[in-house]
Amino acid sequence: MSFFTRFCSARSGSAIILCxxxxxxxxxxxxxxxxxxxxxxxxxxxxxxxxxxxxxKPQEKAAEEAKTKAGESSTKQxxxxxxxxxxxxxxxxxxxxxxxxxxxxxxxxxxxxxxxxLILGGAPGKSKSFFRLCEYLExxxxxDLVTHVLFDLSDDSLSFNSAQLDELTRRMALLKSKGKKxxxxxxxxxxxxxxxxxxxxxxxxxxxxxxxxxxxxxxxxFYRDAMDLIGVKASVVRAGDFKGAVExxxxxxxxxxxxxxxxxxxxxxxxxQVSRIAKGRGLTHAAVREFQKKRMMLPADALxxxxxxxxxxxxxxxxTVQEMVGSEIEWTTPKAKPKREMSFFELMGKxxxxxxxxxxxxxxxxxxVMHLQGAIVDGKQPSAGSIVSGPTVKVIDELAKEDKVKxxxxxxxxxxxxxxxxxAIRQSLAALAKKKPVVYSMGEMAASGGYWVTCIGExxxxxxxxxxxxxxxxxxxxxxxxxxxxxxVHIESVAIxxxxxxxxMDRTWSDEEQENFQKFIDxxxxxxxxxxxxxxxxxxxxxKGLAGGRVWSGEQAKAAGLVDEIGGVYDCIAVVAxxxxxxxxKVIHRPEPTAxxxxxxxxxEPDDSQVRSxxxxxxxGLLRTLESRGFKTDGLRAILRSATSAQRGLxxxxxxxxxxLHVR
Numbered sequence: 001m002s003f004f005t006r007f008c009s010a011r012s013g014s015a016i017i018l019c020x021x022x023x024x025x026x027x028x029x030x031x032x033x034x035x036x037x038x039x040x041x042x043x044x045x046x047x048x049x050x051x052x053x054x055x056x057k058p059q060e061k062a063a064e065e066a067k068t069k070a071g072e073s074s075t076k077q078x079x080x081x082x083x084x085x086x087x088x089x090x091x092x093x094x095x096x097x098x099x100x101x102x103x104x105x106x107x108x109x110x111x112x113x114x115x116x117x118l119i120l121g122g123a124p125g126k127s128k129s130f131f132r133l134c135e136y137l138e139x140x141x142x143x144d145l146v147t148h149v150l151f152d153l154s155d156d157s158l159s160f161n162s163a164q165l166d167e168l169t170r171r172m173a174l175l176k177s178k179g180k181k182x183x184x185x186x187x188x189x190x191x192x193x194x195x196x197x198x199x200x201x202x203x204x205x206x207x208x209x210x211x212x213x214x215x216x217x218x219x220x221x222f223y224r225d226a227m228d229l230i231g232v233k234a235s236v237v238r239a240g241d242f243k244g245a246v247e248x249x250x251x252x253x254x255x256x257x258x259x260x261x262x263x264x265x266x267x268x269x270x271x272x273q274v275s276r277i278a279k280g281r282g283l284t285h286a287a288v289r290e291f292q293k294k295r296m297m298l299p300a301d302a303l304x305x306x307x308x309x310x311x312x313x314x315x316x317x318x319x320t321v322q323e324m325v326g327s328e329i330e331w332t333t334p335k336a337k338p339k340r341e342m343s344f345f346e347l348m349g350k351x352x353x354x355x356x357x358x359x360x361x362x363x364x365x366x367x368x369v370m371h372l373q374g375a376i377v378d379g380k381q382p383s384a385g386s387i388v389s390g391p392t393v394k395v396i397d398e399l400a401k402e403d404k405v406k407x408x409x410x411x412x413x414x415x416x417x418x419x420x421x422x423x424a425i426r427q428s429l430a431a432l433a434k435k436k437p438v439v440y441s442m443g444e445m446a447a448s449g450g451y452w453v454t455c456i457g458e459x460x461x462x463x464x465x466x467x468x469x470x471x472x473x474x475x476x477x478x479x480x481x482x483x484x485x486x487x488x489v490h491i492e493s494v495a496i497x498x499x500x501x502x503x504x505m506d507r508t509w510s511d512e513e514q515e516n517f518q519k520f521i522d523x524x525x526x527x528x529x530x531x532x533x534x535x536x537x538x539x540x541x542x543x544k545g546l547a548g549g550r551v552w553s554g555e556q557a558k559a560a561g562l563v564d565e566i567g568g569v570y571d572c573i574a575v576v577a578x579x580x581x582x583x584x585x586k587v588i589h590r591p592e593p594t595a596x597x598x599x600x601x602x603x604x605e606p607d608d609s610q611v612r613s614x615x616x617x618x619x620x621g622l623l624r625t626l627e628s629r630g631f632k633t634d635g636l637r638a639i640l641r642s643a644t645s646a647q648r649g650l651x652x653x654x655x656x657x658x659x660x661l662h663v664r
Contacts, residue, residue, distance in 0.1 A: 092330040095148040095321070096140060099333075100196070101155035104130035104164060106413055106443055107371035107589060130164050131369070131569065131589065136334070137171045141178035146332075148325050149180050152317065153197060154187040154206075159630075161444040162269065162465025162663075163554075165195045167568035169276060172199040183324070185317045186308065188212075191273065191664075194307065198280030203307070204321065208314035211297040211307065213277075215289075216270035218262055219662045221626060222248045231482025235509040237517045239525035240472030240548035245448075245635065245656050249476065261550060265467070268553035269663060272464030281306055362404035365585045367576050369409045369441075369569060370399065375634035375656070376417030376425065376449045382591075385634065387414060389421035395591045396428040400435050406585060407437035407576035409569055415635040416449030416656040419473055419524050423452070426531075430456040437579035439572040442466045442563065445632070447551055447657035448473075451562075455531040459575065461567040462554035469562060470657035471532055472549030473525045475517060476639065477651055481506035503651065517651075524653050536561055551657055631662045 108129055140146055160168065176182055176199075184197035187209040194213055197203045227233065227249070234249040244258050254262075270292075271285075278288045283306055291297065291305060302308045312320035322331070372387050380390035399405050410429060416422065432438055433456055440446075440454045442462040447470035454460050462468055484491065484506055493501045502513055509517070529547060533540045538561055546552070546560050557563045565571070573587060623633050635656050642652050 091145055092328065093147045094143075094145045094330045094332045095150055095325055096143075096146045097150045097152060097331065097333050099152040099155070100133075100158055102128060102157055103159035104128045104133060106130050106164070106411060107373050130160070130167075134167065134171045134570070135587075137175050141175045141180060147179075147181060148329060149175065149182050150321055151182065151184045151196060151200060153184055153189065153193045154317070156188055156190075158190075158192055160192050160195075162273070163443045163463035163568070165192065165276065166272075166463040166465070167570070168196065169199055169280075170568065170570070172196070176201070181325075183321060185321070186211075187314070195273070195276050198277045198307075200280075202309045202324070203281075204310045204312050204317070204324075205299050205302060205308040206314040206316075207299050207311045209299055211299075211302050212295060213292055213297070214295050214664070215292040216266045216273060217664055218266055219629075219631070219664075220244070220248065220254070221631070222251060222253060224248070224250060224252045231480075231484075231486050233479040233482065233508050235477040235479065235514065236474060237476075237509075237514055237521045238472070238474035238549075239521050240474075240550075242472070242549035242551075244549060244551070244661075245470075245654065246474050246476060249478075265551060265553050265556065266663070268555045269465045272553075272555060277307075283307075362402060362586075362588065364404065365406050365582050366404050366588045367407050367409065367573055367580070367582075367585050368399055368405050369411050369573070369587060369589045370396065371411045371413070371589060371591070372425070372450070372453065373411075373413045375638040376414055376421045376453075377638055378418050378421045378652075386638070387417065387421070387425070389418070389424045391591070392425055393428040396425070396432055399590065400432045405436065405588075406580040406582045407439075408432060409439050409441055409572040409576055410454075411441045411443060411569060412446035412450050412453065413443035414447075414450035414453075415445055415632065415661075416447055416452065416470065417635070417638055417654065419449065419452070419528075419653040419655045422449035422655055426453045426455060429453060433458050437576045439575050439579075441567075441569045441572045442468055442554065445657070445661075448549075449655035450657075452528060452531065452655050455535040457535045459565070459572075460563040461565045461572050462557055462563040463568060464553065464555050464566060465663075466554035466557070467551050467657070467661070467663065468554060468557045469546060469552040470549055470655075471528055471543070471547035473521055473528060473653055473655050475521060475651050475653050477503070477509055478640075479506065479508045481508075520650065521653060524655075528655065532562075549657075626662075629662065630664060 105128065140149060172182065181202075182200040183202045183204065184200040186193055186197055186203065186205040189197065189205070189209065189211045191213055194211070234246075236246045236250060238246055242258060242261060244254075244262075247255060247258065274285055274288045274292065277283070278285050281288075287305070291307070297305070297307070299308070299311050303311055310320075310324075318331070322329075372392070374386045376387045377383070377389070379388040382388055382391040399408055429438065438456070438458045440458060440460040442450075442454075442460065443466065445467045446454070446462070447468050451468055451471060481491075491504065491506045493504055493506075495501050498510065499513070501507070502509065529540055529543050532538070532547070533543045536543070542561075546562060552560065552562065554563065554566060558566055577583070577585060623637060626633050626636075639654070639656070
């Protein structure tokens with residue numbers, strides 16, 4: 001039955017009754033199966049000859065049964081012999097094909113849901129777990145039957161961030177150390193495809209394919225001119241000249257000193273990208289850098305340059321690889337879990353269900369990877385794509401109390417956010433570290449508030465391409481006064497002094513208000529500097545030279561002393577296990593993702609509809625456009641929602657790096 005039919009049935013009681021009635025009618029019209037029902041017959045007297053024949057039948061029947069049993073016994077013995085011979089034969093060696101496609105997330109978030117997709121026959125998108133992929137490669141290394149692993153990299157949409165590629169490179173090296181022969185198949189290859197392929201023993205490329213390997217670049221979006229056109233103004237109070245998070249709202253283009261700083265950061269990130277390919281293919285750094293400058297390469301040029309080892313006809317992956325490994329190798333793919341049918345009501349129950357009240361109780365000694373992913377915001381209710389202070393602190397406190405949790409790796413993927421929310425999470429992590437070993441692993445971005453939460457004096461690991469630092473704070477107020485007047489809306493405020501309407505959405509801050517609020521910003525910035533100084537054991541003056549909103553690559557941060565080591569999650573797990581003194585343990589990821597939208601959460605926040613209404617044009621247009629181009633819009637979304645909500649008390653103080661920064 002199609003989903004649409006099930007949906008209609010669910011909506012119409014008469015339709016359900018009609019279906020049941022039709023089924024009953026069909027059952028009555030069809031004759032009963034002969035295997036279940038027998039017709040009754042009257043017993044009749046038989047002639048004498050037939051009686052005598054019937055008397056002999058039991059003896060004949062017994063003889064027949066004896067003969068049948070003997071035959072069955074012989075067949076069973078023959079079958080057992082065949083099974084024994086088969087089990088004695090050595091199992092075939094295997095090639096495992098892994099087809100990588102789409103994008104991978106460190107920690108799965110609740111699915112995006114649009115009810116109209118279901119009605120029109122669409123399906124909710126399925127995210128892919130990066131760390132589950134890593135775990136699978138580790139399991140594959142222990143499988144003695146698998147001798148070859150083929151990475152099918154033919155999907156153009158394949159996407160890993162720089163931190164994930166560093167981790168994946170180490171996982172593939174571990175796989176090869178277990179004696180596995182690795183092969184990559186390329187068609188149209190970008191930087192991600194080449195990074196993975198370069199770690200393989202052989203790289204086969206379609207002769208009708210292409211290579212596009214640009215050097216690292218960065219994009220950010222400036223809104224000042226558009227804001228002037230529509231009549232929106234920004235009032236900003238900040239600490240730090242390099243706070244790139246506010247430039248898009250104040251300037252029409254990037255300042256020269258910020259551009260120079262970004263260029264140095266990109267050079268560091270690109271060096272790691274070049275080294276990954278050069279080391280894997282046995283080429284010099286200079287040679288790969290020259291390939292980058294050309295950017296586009298034909299398959300024949302890639303073969304001559306040593307980026308690939310063999311060319312093959314387009315679409316001939318299996319035939320070509322089979323010829324390379326030999327026919328005695330069995331071709332296998334990962335086993336998929338059987339799909340389970342789900343009713344409409346069960347599906348809606350899962351979609352609308354909220355987060356579990358408590359995490360699953362642990363039965364074995366475990367090391368937990370605690371994911372801090374998204375913009376950091378204040379609040380008490382969990383929100384998909386954000387690190388909400390209340391629920392996050394609750395999860396951390398539960399980890400501290402759980403006896404089976406022997407240590408925690410805090411994985412940070414965040415552009416930062418609210419300074420107060422960041423401090424609440426930092427304090428909770430500091431309390432956790434007093435009870436159990438804690439190590440930080442920085443992912444793609446761990447900047448500003450994402451760096452703030454690491455300031456507890458525990459080890460910090462980052463990847464080469466991690467963006468971190470951005471030690472600085474600001475506050476911003478968006479004024480919609482001019483825009484509102486242009487569309488015929490006018491707000492009348494009645495107050496006994498001007499300070500009472502400081503947060504009114506139709507006006508900017510006055511000079512006096514900005515000067516007064518600057519004191520709060522300076523105080524919070526001073527606290528940020530001291531936290532970083534104490535946790536990193538660096539003089540405050542040195543931290544000031546690294547702060548001011550400057551962002552750094554992981555390599556730069558290590559050289560400056562802002563992080564301890566270059567490494568990933570599994571390196572951190574090993575450190576935590578050693579500190580905790582455990583050898584056997586399970587790796588658990590927290591927080592557990594919510595089941596779906598959460599029906600109650602749709603009605604618990606009365607201001608949410610107002611915020612969404614104000615942002616509908618932006619979210620449906622600008623944000624989606626940026627996201628489709630690979631931008632991270634967590635920070636921008638958080639600022640816009642805060643700016644259009646009804647402010648109570650002081651405006652939010654942000655420890656936030658540009659969330660819409662896109663490094664590729």
